[in-house]
Amino acid sequence: MQRVIRSTFSGGVVGLGSHGFREKERQALLREPHEGEAGPGRYRYPSVVPDLPAPREYLPFLEAMHERRWYSNFGPLTRRFETGLGEAFGTAEETCVTASSATAGLSAALLATGRPGPVLVPAFTFPASLGAVRAAGMIPIIVDVDRRDWTLRRDCLERALSGAGATVVMFVTPFGMRPNFDAEIDLCLRAGAAVVIDNASGLGVRRFADGLPRDVFEVFSMHATKPFAIGEGGAVFAHRDHDEALRAALAFALASHLSPDGPRWGFNGKMSEFHAAVGLAQLPRFGPALQRRQEFVARYIDLLANRDDLEFPREADRAPWQFFPVLLPSEAAVERFVTAASAVGVEIRRYYRPSLSLWPDAATFGPCDVAEDLADRMCVLPVRSNAEREEAEAITTLTAEALNGAL
Ligand SMILES: *Cc1c(COP(=O)(O)O)cnc(C)c1O
Secondary structure, X not given: OHHHHHHHHHOXXXXXXHHHOOHHHHXXXXXXXXXXXXXXXXXXXXXXXXXXXXXXXXHHHHHHHHHHOOOOOOOHHHHHHHHHHHHXXXXXXXXXXXXXXXXXXXXXXXXXXXXXXXXXEEOOOOOHHHHHHHHOOOOEEEEOEOOOOOOXXXXXXXXXXXXXXXXXXXXXXXXXXXXOOHHHHHHHHHOOOEEEEXXXXXXXXXXXXXXXXXXXXXXXXXXXXXXXXXXOOEEEEEEHHHHHHHHHHXXXXXXXXXXXXXXXXXXXXXXXXXXXXXXXXXXXHHHHHHHHHHHHHXXXXXXXXXXXXXXXXXXXXXXXXXXXXXXXXXHHHHHHHHHHHHHOOEOOEOOOOOOHHHOOOOEEOOOOHHHHHHHHHEEEEEOOOOOOHHHHHHHHHHHHHHHHHHO
């Protein structure tokens, strides 16, 4: 999956989707190993180095699983992992339901709302947000984002709620930075719409104290490239009342004829016991890893403090930081930066690109100029939890030098 993302998005192909997926790229994907391409080996400092527990740390869980011959379907390891995630990141009112990925979790949350859609989706996000809506059998409507905090634009939201007849709104927390969108959520709920928050790369920082209002779902990813990584996996936090509907949506909605409130149908989006085993081993490792990621980002913030031609978050504790996002003044500067960083071995990716408004067959509500502009100018800088001090210093200073040189 990572390679697909790399060869389509980092390669500068725009307007892609299935139509733009060229034969050359298809051939490249079939070739093993992927020599000479973006991927492990090409860069001295790749954009992401996953930080997962070693097999010996989860082996005892796997042995217990094998003894029981219970490998999936919300088994004991999965339940224990959900309890652990709930204690670490949830509140007493909430349930935590795991999924095979965040994308599956998003689709399940959409189905568990019990509303048919259409679904408003912000244009500035990772394509999984759009894919999850389509996989849930709902119609996405793409809406522009705010220039300052990169999330759904309030004025567009207001107009689209009535104008597009939306019954569900998806919010995305850009790069795992959760803004305070209480007022926007309130607006949706008052208009009778349910809310699904795609906070895929945000698992790990403290969530809000009161828990989620009813009809608001928050979804996280535990993909290998995310800060809280288990390989593949997702987690949905929601009010306890939605527990059954979420599990039903993730397990073929087998019993939905018994419960008129449940989702009308479902699919297979369950987490396996194998992944839950990795998750159980990851839980105690995560606190120190989070701290190292935030220290890494604090170094970037320090190094770039004087650059007022760049936009980037200034609080290191805002997110667990899959990457550190920096908005450059122009696309030409982005290209110079990517090239200069690459020359010193640092992989810089462009992310949330292209804007969903440019995706094939995507219906939009009004123009998405802000998202299209952000997508042209956004770069993400590498962040590590598993680097030695010298390596962390090398990555942050080389990156900052390349960035200064490109401006
Ligand atoms: C990573 C990511 C996803 C996809 O998560 P998976 O677990 O790989 O399905 C969805 N949305 C956003 C914003 C992401 O960053």
